[in-house]
Amino acid sequence: MAGLALALALLATPALAQSLPHHSDPTAREVLPSLNAVPAIRFLTTADFPPFNFRDAGGELIGFNIDLAKRICAEVNVACTIQAWPWEQAANALADNQGDALIAGLAMSGETGEQFDFSATYLALPGRFVTRAADIGTFDANSLAGRTVAVRTGSTHETFLTRYLPEATIVRFDSEIDALVALREGGADVFFGDAMRASFWLNENLSCCGFAGEPYFRPQLFGEGLAVAVPAGNDAVRHAIDWALIKLQDNGALDELYLRWFPVGFY
Structure with a gap:
Protein backbone atom coordinates (compact mmCIF):
# COMPACT_ATOMS: atom_id res chain seq x y z
CA MET A 1 0.00 0.00 0.00
CA ALA A 2 2.90 2.35 0.68
CA GLY A 3 4.11 1.94 -2.90
CA LEU A 4 0.62 2.64 -4.21
CA ALA A 5 0.28 5.77 -2.08
CA LEU A 6 3.65 7.03 -3.31
CA ALA A 7 2.75 6.42 -6.95
CA LEU A 8 -0.54 8.30 -6.56
CA ALA A 9 1.26 11.16 -4.83
CA LEU A 10 3.60 11.44 -7.80
CA LEU A 11 0.65 12.18 -10.06
CA ALA A 12 -0.18 15.31 -8.07
CA THR A 13 3.35 16.71 -8.20
CA PRO A 14 4.40 19.13 -10.99
CA ALA A 15 6.98 17.76 -13.38
CA LEU A 16 10.45 19.26 -13.22
CA ALA A 17 11.81 20.60 -16.52
CA GLN A 18 14.64 18.51 -17.90
CA SER A 19 16.25 17.18 -21.05
CA LEU A 20 15.17 13.63 -21.86
CA PRO A 21 17.51 11.20 -23.64
CA HIS A 22 16.36 9.13 -26.59
CA HIS A 23 17.15 5.43 -26.38
CA SER A 24 16.05 4.09 -29.77
CA ASP A 25 18.05 4.62 -32.94
CA PRO A 26 16.05 7.01 -35.16
CA THR A 27 17.90 5.74 -38.25
CA ALA A 28 16.77 2.14 -37.63
CA ARG A 29 13.16 2.68 -38.68
CA GLU A 30 11.34 -0.61 -38.98
CA VAL A 31 8.87 -1.08 -41.84
CA LEU A 32 5.41 -1.29 -40.30
CA PRO A 33 4.05 -4.80 -40.91
CA SER A 34 0.66 -5.08 -42.57
CA LEU A 35 -2.26 -5.05 -40.17
CA ASN A 36 -3.10 -8.57 -41.33
CA ALA A 37 0.11 -9.72 -39.68
CA VAL A 38 -0.66 -7.85 -36.43
CA PRO A 39 -4.45 -7.67 -36.04
CA ALA A 40 -4.13 -6.99 -32.30
CA ILE A 41 -1.56 -6.90 -29.52
CA ARG A 42 -2.32 -8.76 -26.31
CA PHE A 43 -0.13 -7.13 -23.68
CA LEU A 44 0.66 -8.91 -20.42
CA THR A 45 1.86 -7.01 -17.37
CA THR A 46 1.74 -7.20 -13.57
CA ALA A 47 -0.13 -5.11 -11.02
CA ASP A 48 2.57 -4.71 -8.37
CA PHE A 49 5.16 -2.31 -9.76
CA PRO A 50 4.13 1.35 -9.26
CA PRO A 51 4.41 3.70 -11.03
CA PHE A 52 4.84 1.38 -14.03
CA ASN A 53 1.94 -1.02 -13.61
CA PHE A 54 -0.41 -1.13 -10.60
CA ARG A 55 -4.05 -0.76 -9.62
CA ASP A 56 -5.54 2.49 -8.38
CA ALA A 57 -7.98 2.77 -5.48
CA GLY A 58 -10.82 1.74 -7.79
CA GLY A 59 -9.00 -1.35 -9.01
CA GLU A 60 -8.19 0.04 -12.47
CA LEU A 61 -4.86 -0.99 -13.97
CA ILE A 62 -2.79 2.16 -14.49
CA GLY A 63 0.83 3.28 -14.78
CA PHE A 64 3.57 4.30 -17.19
CA ASN A 65 3.68 0.88 -18.87
CA ILE A 66 -0.10 0.75 -19.18
CA ASP A 67 -0.23 4.16 -20.88
CA LEU A 68 2.69 3.19 -23.12
CA ALA A 69 1.03 -0.05 -24.22
CA LYS A 70 -2.12 1.85 -25.16
CA ARG A 71 -0.09 4.43 -27.10
CA ILE A 72 1.75 1.69 -28.97
CA CYS A 73 -1.52 0.10 -30.07
CA ALA A 74 -2.90 3.49 -31.10
CA GLU A 75 0.17 4.22 -33.24
CA VAL A 76 -0.03 0.85 -34.96
CA ASN A 77 -3.82 1.24 -35.15
CA VAL A 78 -4.65 -2.22 -33.83
CA ALA A 79 -6.88 -3.57 -31.08
CA CYS A 80 -5.21 -3.70 -27.69
CA THR A 81 -5.80 -5.77 -24.57
CA ILE A 82 -3.83 -5.52 -21.32
CA GLN A 83 -4.02 -8.31 -18.77
CA ALA A 84 -2.31 -8.41 -15.38
CA TRP A 85 -0.62 -11.59 -14.15
CA PRO A 86 1.31 -12.35 -10.95
CA TRP A 87 4.97 -11.58 -11.54
CA GLU A 88 6.07 -15.17 -11.01
CA GLN A 89 3.65 -16.34 -13.74
CA ALA A 90 3.89 -13.52 -16.29
CA ALA A 91 6.87 -14.74 -18.32
CA ASN A 92 5.50 -18.28 -18.46
CA ALA A 93 2.15 -16.92 -19.62
CA LEU A 94 3.90 -15.15 -22.50
CA ALA A 95 5.82 -18.29 -23.39
CA ASP A 96 2.53 -20.25 -23.35
CA ASN A 97 0.94 -17.87 -25.87
CA GLN A 98 -1.38 -16.27 -23.33
CA GLY A 99 -0.27 -12.92 -24.77
CA ASP A 100 1.79 -11.34 -27.55
CA ALA A 101 4.01 -9.04 -25.48
CA LEU A 102 5.07 -8.58 -21.86
CA ILE A 103 5.54 -5.01 -20.64
CA ALA A 104 6.57 -5.48 -17.02
CA GLY A 105 10.30 -4.86 -16.67
CA LEU A 106 11.51 -8.36 -17.56
CA ALA A 107 15.31 -8.20 -17.51
CA MET A 108 17.21 -8.74 -20.73
CA SER A 109 19.62 -11.55 -19.94
CA GLY A 110 21.09 -14.64 -21.48
CA GLU A 111 18.41 -16.75 -19.81
CA THR A 112 15.44 -14.66 -20.92
CA GLY A 113 17.01 -14.26 -24.36
CA GLU A 114 16.62 -18.00 -24.93
CA GLN A 115 12.83 -17.65 -24.82
CA PHE A 116 12.11 -14.07 -25.79
CA ASP A 117 13.12 -11.28 -28.13
CA PHE A 118 13.03 -7.68 -26.93
CA SER A 119 11.96 -4.39 -28.39
CA ALA A 120 14.16 -1.32 -28.40
CA THR A 121 14.79 0.10 -24.93
CA TYR A 122 12.10 2.63 -24.02
CA LEU A 123 13.47 3.67 -20.63
CA ALA A 124 17.09 3.35 -19.53
CA LEU A 125 17.96 3.24 -15.82
CA PRO A 126 21.10 5.26 -15.11
CA PHE A 222 23.15 -1.14 -14.59
CA GLY A 223 21.28 -3.17 -17.20
CA GLU A 224 19.94 -2.43 -20.65
CA GLY A 225 16.86 -0.70 -19.26
CA LEU A 226 13.21 -1.45 -19.89
CA ALA A 227 11.99 -3.09 -23.09
CA VAL A 228 8.97 -5.08 -24.23
CA ALA A 229 9.43 -8.86 -24.39
CA VAL A 230 7.83 -10.95 -27.16
CA PRO A 231 8.09 -14.69 -27.83
CA ALA A 232 11.28 -15.48 -29.74
CA GLY A 233 10.68 -15.24 -33.46
CA ASN A 234 7.53 -13.12 -33.25
CA ASP A 235 9.08 -10.48 -35.47
CA ALA A 236 5.78 -9.01 -36.65
CA VAL A 237 4.79 -7.85 -33.17
CA ARG A 238 8.33 -6.81 -32.24
CA HIS A 239 8.70 -4.75 -35.43
CA ALA A 240 5.34 -3.09 -34.83
CA ILE A 241 6.34 -2.16 -31.28
CA ASP A 242 9.72 -0.81 -32.38
CA TRP A 243 8.06 1.23 -35.13
CA ALA A 244 5.57 2.65 -32.62
CA LEU A 245 8.33 3.52 -30.13
CA ILE A 246 10.15 5.57 -32.76
CA LYS A 247 6.92 7.36 -33.68
CA LEU A 248 6.18 8.05 -30.00
CA GLN A 249 9.69 9.38 -29.56
CA ASP A 250 9.35 11.64 -32.61
CA ASN A 251 5.97 13.08 -31.62
CA GLY A 252 6.93 13.70 -27.99
CA ALA A 253 4.57 11.14 -26.46
CA LEU A 254 7.37 9.27 -24.67
CA ASP A 255 8.55 12.51 -23.08
CA GLU A 256 4.98 13.34 -22.08
CA LEU A 257 4.50 9.98 -20.36
CA TYR A 258 7.87 10.23 -18.63
CA LEU A 259 7.12 13.66 -17.22
CA ARG A 260 3.67 12.56 -16.11
CA TRP A 261 4.76 9.49 -14.18
CA PHE A 262 8.19 10.68 -12.96
CA PRO A 263 7.75 14.24 -11.63
CA VAL A 264 11.24 14.11 -10.12
CA GLY A 265 12.98 13.08 -13.31
CA PHE A 266 16.02 10.84 -13.02
CA TYR A 267 17.86 11.87 -16.22
Whole structure:
Protein backbone atom coordinates (compact mmCIF):
# COMPACT_ATOMS: atom_id res chain seq x y z
CA MET A 1 0.00 0.00 0.00
CA ALA A 2 2.90 2.35 0.68
CA GLY A 3 4.11 1.94 -2.90
CA LEU A 4 0.62 2.64 -4.21
CA ALA A 5 0.28 5.77 -2.08
CA LEU A 6 3.65 7.03 -3.31
CA ALA A 7 2.75 6.42 -6.95
CA LEU A 8 -0.54 8.30 -6.56
CA ALA A 9 1.26 11.16 -4.83
CA LEU A 10 3.60 11.44 -7.80
CA LEU A 11 0.65 12.18 -10.06
CA ALA A 12 -0.18 15.31 -8.07
CA THR A 13 3.35 16.71 -8.20
CA PRO A 14 4.40 19.13 -10.99
CA ALA A 15 6.98 17.76 -13.38
CA LEU A 16 10.45 19.26 -13.22
CA ALA A 17 11.81 20.60 -16.52
CA GLN A 18 14.64 18.51 -17.90
CA SER A 19 16.25 17.18 -21.05
CA LEU A 20 15.17 13.63 -21.86
CA PRO A 21 17.51 11.20 -23.64
CA HIS A 22 16.36 9.13 -26.59
CA HIS A 23 17.15 5.43 -26.38
CA SER A 24 16.05 4.09 -29.77
CA ASP A 25 18.05 4.62 -32.94
CA PRO A 26 16.05 7.01 -35.16
CA THR A 27 17.90 5.74 -38.25
CA ALA A 28 16.77 2.14 -37.63
CA ARG A 29 13.16 2.68 -38.68
CA GLU A 30 11.34 -0.61 -38.98
CA VAL A 31 8.87 -1.08 -41.84
CA LEU A 32 5.41 -1.29 -40.30
CA PRO A 33 4.05 -4.80 -40.91
CA SER A 34 0.66 -5.08 -42.57
CA LEU A 35 -2.26 -5.05 -40.17
CA ASN A 36 -3.10 -8.57 -41.33
CA ALA A 37 0.11 -9.72 -39.68
CA VAL A 38 -0.66 -7.85 -36.43
CA PRO A 39 -4.45 -7.67 -36.04
CA ALA A 40 -4.13 -6.99 -32.30
CA ILE A 41 -1.56 -6.90 -29.52
CA ARG A 42 -2.32 -8.76 -26.31
CA PHE A 43 -0.13 -7.13 -23.68
CA LEU A 44 0.66 -8.91 -20.42
CA THR A 45 1.86 -7.01 -17.37
CA THR A 46 1.74 -7.20 -13.57
CA ALA A 47 -0.13 -5.11 -11.02
CA ASP A 48 2.57 -4.71 -8.37
CA PHE A 49 5.16 -2.31 -9.76
CA PRO A 50 4.13 1.35 -9.26
CA PRO A 51 4.41 3.70 -11.03
CA PHE A 52 4.84 1.38 -14.03
CA ASN A 53 1.94 -1.02 -13.61
CA PHE A 54 -0.41 -1.13 -10.60
CA ARG A 55 -4.05 -0.76 -9.62
CA ASP A 56 -5.54 2.49 -8.38
CA ALA A 57 -7.98 2.77 -5.48
CA GLY A 58 -10.82 1.74 -7.79
CA GLY A 59 -9.00 -1.35 -9.01
CA GLU A 60 -8.19 0.04 -12.47
CA LEU A 61 -4.86 -0.99 -13.97
CA ILE A 62 -2.79 2.16 -14.49
CA GLY A 63 0.83 3.28 -14.78
CA PHE A 64 3.57 4.30 -17.19
CA ASN A 65 3.68 0.88 -18.87
CA ILE A 66 -0.10 0.75 -19.18
CA ASP A 67 -0.23 4.16 -20.88
CA LEU A 68 2.69 3.19 -23.12
CA ALA A 69 1.03 -0.05 -24.22
CA LYS A 70 -2.12 1.85 -25.16
CA ARG A 71 -0.09 4.43 -27.10
CA ILE A 72 1.75 1.69 -28.97
CA CYS A 73 -1.52 0.10 -30.07
CA ALA A 74 -2.90 3.49 -31.10
CA GLU A 75 0.17 4.22 -33.24
CA VAL A 76 -0.03 0.85 -34.96
CA ASN A 77 -3.82 1.24 -35.15
CA VAL A 78 -4.65 -2.22 -33.83
CA ALA A 79 -6.88 -3.57 -31.08
CA CYS A 80 -5.21 -3.70 -27.69
CA THR A 81 -5.80 -5.77 -24.57
CA ILE A 82 -3.83 -5.52 -21.32
CA GLN A 83 -4.02 -8.31 -18.77
CA ALA A 84 -2.31 -8.41 -15.38
CA TRP A 85 -0.62 -11.59 -14.15
CA PRO A 86 1.31 -12.35 -10.95
CA TRP A 87 4.97 -11.58 -11.54
CA GLU A 88 6.07 -15.17 -11.01
CA GLN A 89 3.65 -16.34 -13.74
CA ALA A 90 3.89 -13.52 -16.29
CA ALA A 91 6.87 -14.74 -18.32
CA ASN A 92 5.50 -18.28 -18.46
CA ALA A 93 2.15 -16.92 -19.62
CA LEU A 94 3.90 -15.15 -22.50
CA ALA A 95 5.82 -18.29 -23.39
CA ASP A 96 2.53 -20.25 -23.35
CA ASN A 97 0.94 -17.87 -25.87
CA GLN A 98 -1.38 -16.27 -23.33
CA GLY A 99 -0.27 -12.92 -24.77
CA ASP A 100 1.79 -11.34 -27.55
CA ALA A 101 4.01 -9.04 -25.48
CA LEU A 102 5.07 -8.58 -21.86
CA ILE A 103 5.54 -5.01 -20.64
CA ALA A 104 6.57 -5.48 -17.02
CA GLY A 105 10.30 -4.86 -16.67
CA LEU A 106 11.51 -8.36 -17.56
CA ALA A 107 15.31 -8.20 -17.51
CA MET A 108 17.21 -8.74 -20.73
CA SER A 109 19.62 -11.55 -19.94
CA GLY A 110 21.09 -14.64 -21.48
CA GLU A 111 18.41 -16.75 -19.81
CA THR A 112 15.44 -14.66 -20.92
CA GLY A 113 17.01 -14.26 -24.36
CA GLU A 114 16.62 -18.00 -24.93
CA GLN A 115 12.83 -17.65 -24.82
CA PHE A 116 12.11 -14.07 -25.79
CA ASP A 117 13.12 -11.28 -28.13
CA PHE A 118 13.03 -7.68 -26.93
CA SER A 119 11.96 -4.39 -28.39
CA ALA A 120 14.16 -1.32 -28.40
CA THR A 121 14.79 0.10 -24.93
CA TYR A 122 12.10 2.63 -24.02
CA LEU A 123 13.47 3.67 -20.63
CA ALA A 124 17.09 3.35 -19.53
CA LEU A 125 17.96 3.24 -15.82
CA PRO A 126 21.10 5.26 -15.11
CA GLY A 127 23.12 5.58 -11.95
CA ARG A 128 23.22 9.04 -10.38
CA PHE A 129 24.71 10.96 -7.51
CA VAL A 130 22.53 12.65 -4.91
CA THR A 131 23.82 15.36 -2.58
CA ARG A 132 22.33 17.66 -0.01
CA ALA A 133 20.69 20.69 -1.60
CA ALA A 134 23.47 23.11 -0.66
CA ASP A 135 26.08 20.99 -2.44
CA ILE A 136 24.31 20.41 -5.77
CA GLY A 137 25.82 23.41 -7.56
CA THR A 138 29.40 22.65 -6.56
CA PHE A 139 29.36 18.88 -6.91
CA ASP A 140 32.14 17.39 -9.04
CA ALA A 141 32.33 13.63 -9.51
CA ASN A 142 36.03 13.99 -10.31
CA SER A 143 36.75 15.53 -6.90
CA LEU A 144 35.58 12.89 -4.46
CA ALA A 145 38.88 12.41 -2.62
CA GLY A 146 38.21 12.68 1.11
CA ARG A 147 34.43 12.54 0.65
CA THR A 148 32.17 9.72 1.80
CA VAL A 149 29.79 8.15 -0.72
CA ALA A 150 26.83 6.11 0.51
CA VAL A 151 25.95 3.08 -1.60
CA ARG A 152 24.03 -0.18 -1.28
CA THR A 153 26.45 -2.95 -0.46
CA GLY A 154 26.97 -5.55 -3.16
CA SER A 155 25.29 -3.41 -5.83
CA THR A 156 26.56 -2.71 -9.33
CA HIS A 157 26.74 0.93 -8.25
CA GLU A 158 29.30 -0.07 -5.63
CA THR A 159 31.21 -1.83 -8.41
CA PHE A 160 31.08 1.34 -10.50
CA LEU A 161 32.54 3.43 -7.66
CA THR A 162 35.37 1.03 -6.90
CA ARG A 163 36.21 0.65 -10.58
CA TYR A 164 35.97 4.23 -11.83
CA LEU A 165 36.15 6.50 -8.76
CA PRO A 166 38.53 4.71 -6.39
CA GLU A 167 39.47 7.93 -4.57
CA ALA A 168 36.03 8.09 -2.96
CA THR A 169 35.55 6.73 0.55
CA ILE A 170 32.67 4.26 0.23
CA VAL A 171 30.17 3.83 3.07
CA ARG A 172 28.06 0.72 2.53
CA PHE A 173 24.43 0.19 3.57
CA ASP A 174 21.98 -2.69 3.40
CA SER A 175 19.53 -0.76 1.22
CA GLU A 176 19.44 2.33 -0.96
CA ILE A 177 16.88 3.92 1.37
CA ASP A 178 19.27 3.48 4.30
CA ALA A 179 22.02 5.06 2.22
CA LEU A 180 19.83 8.02 1.25
CA VAL A 181 18.71 8.57 4.84
CA ALA A 182 22.36 8.58 5.90
CA LEU A 183 23.01 11.31 3.32
CA ARG A 184 20.07 13.36 4.61
CA GLU A 185 21.17 13.00 8.23
CA GLY A 186 24.84 13.78 7.60
CA GLY A 187 26.20 10.24 7.74
CA ALA A 188 27.65 10.58 4.23
CA ASP A 189 28.55 13.42 1.88
CA VAL A 190 27.11 11.90 -1.31
CA PHE A 191 24.87 9.02 -2.41
CA PHE A 192 25.28 6.97 -5.57
CA GLY A 193 22.75 4.45 -6.82
CA ASP A 194 19.81 3.65 -9.07
CA ALA A 195 18.42 6.97 -10.27
CA MET A 196 14.85 5.79 -10.68
CA ARG A 197 14.52 4.51 -7.12
CA ALA A 198 16.30 7.60 -5.81
CA SER A 199 13.77 9.80 -7.63
CA PHE A 200 10.92 8.23 -5.62
CA TRP A 201 12.72 9.04 -2.37
CA LEU A 202 13.55 12.56 -3.53
CA ASN A 203 9.90 13.24 -4.25
CA GLU A 204 9.41 13.28 -0.45
CA ASN A 205 12.77 14.87 0.38
CA LEU A 206 13.22 17.71 -2.12
CA SER A 207 13.91 20.25 0.62
CA CYS A 208 16.86 18.15 1.71
CA CYS A 209 18.55 16.75 -1.34
CA GLY A 210 18.68 16.48 -5.12
CA PHE A 211 20.45 14.92 -8.07
CA ALA A 212 23.92 16.30 -8.78
CA GLY A 213 26.10 15.88 -11.82
CA GLU A 214 25.22 13.84 -14.88
CA PRO A 215 23.46 10.47 -15.27
CA TYR A 216 25.70 7.47 -15.92
CA PHE A 217 24.43 5.02 -18.54
CA ARG A 218 26.39 1.79 -18.16
CA PRO A 219 24.33 -1.08 -19.63
CA GLN A 220 27.00 -3.63 -18.74
CA LEU A 221 26.58 -2.69 -15.06
CA PHE A 222 23.15 -1.14 -14.59
CA GLY A 223 21.28 -3.17 -17.20
CA GLU A 224 19.94 -2.43 -20.65
CA GLY A 225 16.86 -0.70 -19.26
CA LEU A 226 13.21 -1.45 -19.89
CA ALA A 227 11.99 -3.09 -23.09
CA VAL A 228 8.97 -5.08 -24.23
CA ALA A 229 9.43 -8.86 -24.39
CA VAL A 230 7.83 -10.95 -27.16
CA PRO A 231 8.09 -14.69 -27.83
CA ALA A 232 11.28 -15.48 -29.74
CA GLY A 233 10.68 -15.24 -33.46
CA ASN A 234 7.53 -13.12 -33.25
CA ASP A 235 9.08 -10.48 -35.47
CA ALA A 236 5.78 -9.01 -36.65
CA VAL A 237 4.79 -7.85 -33.17
CA ARG A 238 8.33 -6.81 -32.24
CA HIS A 239 8.70 -4.75 -35.43
CA ALA A 240 5.34 -3.09 -34.83
CA ILE A 241 6.34 -2.16 -31.28
CA ASP A 242 9.72 -0.81 -32.38
CA TRP A 243 8.06 1.23 -35.13
CA ALA A 244 5.57 2.65 -32.62
CA LEU A 245 8.33 3.52 -30.13
CA ILE A 246 10.15 5.57 -32.76
CA LYS A 247 6.92 7.36 -33.68
CA LEU A 248 6.18 8.05 -30.00
CA GLN A 249 9.69 9.38 -29.56
CA ASP A 250 9.35 11.64 -32.61
CA ASN A 251 5.97 13.08 -31.62
CA GLY A 252 6.93 13.70 -27.99
CA ALA A 253 4.57 11.14 -26.46
CA LEU A 254 7.37 9.27 -24.67
CA ASP A 255 8.55 12.51 -23.08
CA GLU A 256 4.98 13.34 -22.08
CA LEU A 257 4.50 9.98 -20.36
CA TYR A 258 7.87 10.23 -18.63
CA LEU A 259 7.12 13.66 -17.22
CA ARG A 260 3.67 12.56 -16.11
CA TRP A 261 4.76 9.49 -14.18
CA PHE A 262 8.19 10.68 -12.96
CA PRO A 263 7.75 14.24 -11.63
CA VAL A 264 11.24 14.11 -10.12
CA GLY A 265 12.98 13.08 -13.31
CA PHE A 266 16.02 10.84 -13.02
CA TYR A 267 17.86 11.87 -16.22
